[in-house]
Amino acid sequence: MERSTLPPSIEMNGVSKYYGDFQALKNLSFKLEPGERCALLGPNGAGKTTTLKILVGLLSPSSGEAKIGDFSPSSEDSRRMMGYLPDDASPYRTFSVRENMEYIGALRGIDDVSDKVDRLLDSLQLREYEKSKVGRLSRGNVQKLAIALAIIHDPSVLLLDEPLNYLDIPTQETVIEYLKNLNSTQLVSTHIMEVATRLTDKVIMISRGTFVWSGTLEELKRLGKEGEPIERIVARMLTDVL
Amino acid sequence: MFFKLLKFVILSRFSKQILAFMLVLLVWALFISSKTGSSSAVYYYYGPALIAVFLILPVLSGGIAVLKSDRDFLFTLPLKRSELALSLFVVQMLSFGLIIIYVLGYSFSSISSVLPYALIDFIALILVITSLGPITYTLKLGWRVLVAILMALLPLSAFAGFPFSPAGIYTGHPLYADITSVVLAVITVPLAFRSLSRVDLDLMKTFTRYTSGDVKRVRKFSGMSPTKAIFAVNFFIVEVSGRMNSLGSGGSYRSGRFRLSRGVLVSAIIAGVYYYLLTYRLKLPLHSQEIALFIFSIYSVIFIMFFTMGVLGNERLWLGFMTRNPTRYLRDIVVAKSLSIATLLSPLAIANFLIALGGDEQALNLGLFLLVVIPSLLIIVVYLSAFLYPLQIKEELSMPGQLNLRQMGTLLPALPAWILVTISFAVLENGLPSLAILITVTTTILFALIAIALIYSDSFGKRVIDKLVTSGFV
Numbered sequence: 246m247e248r249s250t251l252p253p254s255i256e257m258n259g260v261s262k263y264y265g266d267f268q269a270l271k272n273l274s275f276k277l278e279p280g281e282r283c284a285l286l287g288p289n290g291a292g293k294t295t296t297l298k299i300l301v302g303l304l305s306p307s308s309g310e311a312k313i314g315d316f317s318p319s320s321e322d323s324r325r326m327m328g329y330l331p332d333d334a335s336p337y338r339t340f341s342v343r344e345n346m347e348y349i350g351a352l353r354g355i356d357d358v359s360d361k362v363d364r365l366l367d368s369l370q371l372r373e374y375e376k377s378k379v380g381r382l383s384r385g386n387v388q389k390l391a392i393a394l395a396i397i398h399d400p401s402v403l404l405l406d407e408p409l410n411y412l413d414i415p416t417q418e419t420v421i422e423y424l425k426n427l428n429s430t431q432l433v434s435t436h437i438m439e440v441a442t443r444l445t446d447k448v449i450m451i452s453r454g455t456f457v458w459s460g461t462l463e464e465l466k467r468l469g470k471e472g473e474p475i476e477r478i479v480a481r482m483l484t485d486v487l
Numbered sequence: 488m489f490f491k492l493l494k495f496v497i498l499s500r501f502s503k504q505i506l507a508f509m510l511v512l513l514v515w516a517l518f519i520s521s522k523t524g525s526s527s528a529v530y531y532y533y534g535p536a537l538i539a540v541f542l543i544l545p546v547l548s549g550g551i552a553v554l555k556s557d558r559d560f561l562f563t564l565p566l567k568r569s570e571l572a573l574s575l576f577v578v579q580m581l582s583f584g585l586i587i588i589y590v591l592g593y594s595f596s597s598i599s600s601v602l603p604y605a606l607i608d609f610i611a612l613i614l615v616i617t618s619l620g621p622i623t624y625t626l627k628l629g630w631r632v633l634v635a636i637l638m639a640l641l642p643l644s645a646f647a648g649f650p651f652s653p654a655g656i657y658t659g660h661p662l663y664a665d666i667t668s669v670v671l672a673v674i675t676v677p678l679a680f681r682s683l684s685r686v687d688l689d690l691m692k693t694f695t696r697y698t699s700g701d702v703k704r705v706r707k708f709s710g711m712s713p714t715k716a717i718f719a720v721n722f723f724i725v726e727v728s729g730r731m732n733s734l735g736s737g738g739s740y741r742s743g744r745f746r747l748s749r750g751v752l753v754s755a756i757i758a759g760v761y762y763y764l765l766t767y768r769l770k771l772p773l774h775s776q777e778i779a780l781f782i783f784s785i786y787s788v789i790f791i792m793f794f795t796m797g798v799l800g801n802e803r804l805w806l807g808f809m810t811r812n813p814t815r816y817l818r819d820i821v822v823a824k825s826l827s828i829a830t831l832l833s834p835l836a837i838a839n840f841l842i843a844l845g846g847d848e849q850a851l852n853l854g855l856f857l858l859v860v861i862p863s864l865l866i867i868v869v870y871l872s873a874f875l876y877p878l879q880i881k882e883e884l885s886m887p888g889q890l891n892l893r894q895m896g897t898l899l900p901a902l903p904a905w906i907l908v909t910i911s912f913a914v915l916e917n918g919l920p921s922l923a924i925l926i927t928v929t930t931t932i933l934f935a936l937i938a939i940a941l942i943y944s945d946s947f948g949k950r951v952i953d954k955l956v957t958s959g960f961v
Contacts, residue, residue: 264957303804303813303956324809331805331961335881339726339744339801341702351708351716352810359709376701394806 251279252401252430253314253326255300260309262295262454269295270454272309277430277447284441284448285434288483292454293434294332297404300432301329313402325353328400332407332434334391336379342366342390343375346397353398365393369419384411392420396427403431409440438476452483489570496561496574499554501581504892516592534594535642535654538612541587542638545620546631572683579620579679584613597657604661611668612653618672618679625682641667713811714819721823723747725831726797750831758834765842765850794828795868800880804952804960814948821866821942829862848920852911852927859931860904863938867900870941873951875899877958904934 255277262270270292277283287293298304299311302318313323336345343362350358366372369389374382379390388411395403403424409417421443424431433444441448441462448465450457458465462475469478554561562571591609598605619638623631642654649655653671655664706724708716726744798821802808808816839854875896907930914923941947 298956301805301809303808304953319812321812324811327809329805329809333961334805335803335961336806337801337803338880341705344702344706344708345806347706347708348716348720349806349810351711352713352807354713357709359707376705378700378702381700 252428253316253323254279254312255402255404255430255432256310256312257296257300258310258312260296260299260306260311262292262299262304263307268454270299270306273451273454273456274309275449275456275459277432279430280428281447282425282431282445283433284445285432285451286436286438286441286448286479286483287451287457290453291451293451294406295454296451297329297331297406297432297434300404301327323402325398326400327402327404328395328398328429329403330391330395330405330408332410334388334395334406336387336390336394338380339378341376341378342371342382342386345379345390346393349394350397355398361397365397368423369393370416385413385416388412389416389420396423399427401429403427403429404434405431406434407436407440408433408444409435409437438479442475448479450479450482458482489567489573492566492570493574493577496578497581499556500578502892506581508892513588513592516588517595531657534591534597534657535645535652537591538642538654539639541583541612541616542619542642543635545583545616546623546635546638548620568684569680572680575683576617576621576679580613580617583617583620587613587616594657601656601661604665605656607665608653608656608661608668611665611672614672615653615668615675618675621679621682622675717807717816717819718823721820722827722830725750725794725827726801727794747827747830751834754831755834758838761835762838762841765847766845794824795865795872797880798824798865798869799873799955799960800878802879802960804955808952813952814945817948817951818942821869824869825862825865825938828865829858832857832861848923851924855927855931856904860934863934864900864904866938866941867934870947870951871900873954877955877960879955879958879960904930 257273257275260270260273261268273292273296285293285296295304299306300313300318302320302324305319311318313326316323318327337348340348343366346362346365347358350361355361366375369392371386371389371393374386379387382390392408395405405424408424409420412420424444431445432449433441435441435444445462447459447461449459465478466475468482469475588609595602595605619634623634626634642652645652645654645658645660648658650660650663651667652658652660653664653668655661655667706719708719711719723746724744725747802820804813807820810816836854836858839850839857843851843854876893907926911923911926911930914926
């Protein structure tokens, strides 16, 4: 699983995005250095999902540039490196758990798909559901499968939208351990500060499509008063912008 | 209160425009019926066969027109169960009844001499067909297949001269047909009401008990190249998805799959029977045979639409589309599905080519239509539906949204095909077979070229992907 090479950086340079007349992102810039794990924080409608969709190449910016390492997000090279988990991720509903994993593994060009699938089934406690159709699974097991599909090719760049949603506590711990052991640059969009603190070391805050603040979790804590919960600090910073 | 509830339930499922459009279709069917005349023997087959289809569909697909918001909100409100049941029943009737009247409308002129009996028969049948879905949706598949066979035998028994067939209206037994249909309605309607009045209690139980659980045979993709994996899923497996019966059977979304090899086997058997009947058995007058082929062309397009609904609806942008260039992935899956449909229909196309060799030019039309036009239409409809009505299916067994006219707009690409087939048919009727063949071949080439142009246009492919992303596909 460990790679000897450094994973690529993630970069947004002056990115704006319009949906018709509505501007979802306004000249947004930030950079994650290789191997950094960073939380993307922001209120509802801040532009987090749009940011992730641009970074994975599913949306094109109206202006500005997004880069994964030296590549455009829509290039074949960056697609090979990236793993993406959207919010409320839904795998192929008519496939079984194993079929989903083997199909995506084959599309990703993994040589030993079967072995890889077996390892993920065991580590994410999905073995008993391998023949179950996705439509029959509980929301928590769907999320486990979605995570497995996002990381099946050991991506060196991971873009995750609320990855711990619906997971029970033991599975959350398994996933956190798994993600921490991946040699990858990770951007995690979340509303929950505890997820941010468990999965990442750094925070990027955006609101209404614009950059608000960026720094380490320690720096963020230092912005608050003695003993002030980190959630309250974030809430104050985001409210000040609104 | 009841009428408010009824209005709410209807309009949350159908837009006003689509209800108006269905009425226009009905008038169109009656117009066509008056033009084709009552002498045509084809309705002797057409009527009972379609009644059989409509009796089978609700039994096999089951279901009630339920939106997710109904389960979350409407069913939790303190409403009278009887009023709720009646509202749901009326919606079922609209979703099934309108389309039944539409397709049977084509045969009205052939039964004009027994019209009062026909109207009673059709109304009773609509009530029966509406009731069958709510009654049978909790049954296990084996039981539903048994009920479906019995229901199919009833109208088809008219061919054997059984007077008490509900399709007896077409075979000279209008009074007996009415008696059977009305008796069936008297039995099924109260049962349907009983089922609908406890829908909120039953629904979740049904969801957990009757949604299929494990797959019987897990497909293996280990060692496959990406292209081979795409073909394994999209060519060798045929997936039929969508709101069953176009508008009806409650409009709930279902999907099923079968192996292409099995599909081809069934298709070959049907083609064999079809060839035998048209060549040796059914000595229909030429005019009737042409109408039969024409109707078959029209309905084969509607049938094929079921193969297009799941192509994008079941896709996942964050999975398949992330593994390679999205436009290339879209092209690969659409081409694989189109070739799959062409293979599935090839035995029927071959049967038609053989019939054409026997001198029936219209069969050549139909053969080319099945082999080239329909697979090309699949590609065109998939691409255009992304613009007109992109809808991702995230949950089965409930309506993904209101039925509206924009959704019907995805059928628009079929319109030129229908028009050209109609022209070809009309030209043939006027004794110009070579011109008819020229029109058919031109239609075939035109549709194939449009399909190829769409799949190889990178800019169009990118616009499709953009549209899907901005429409909320994940």
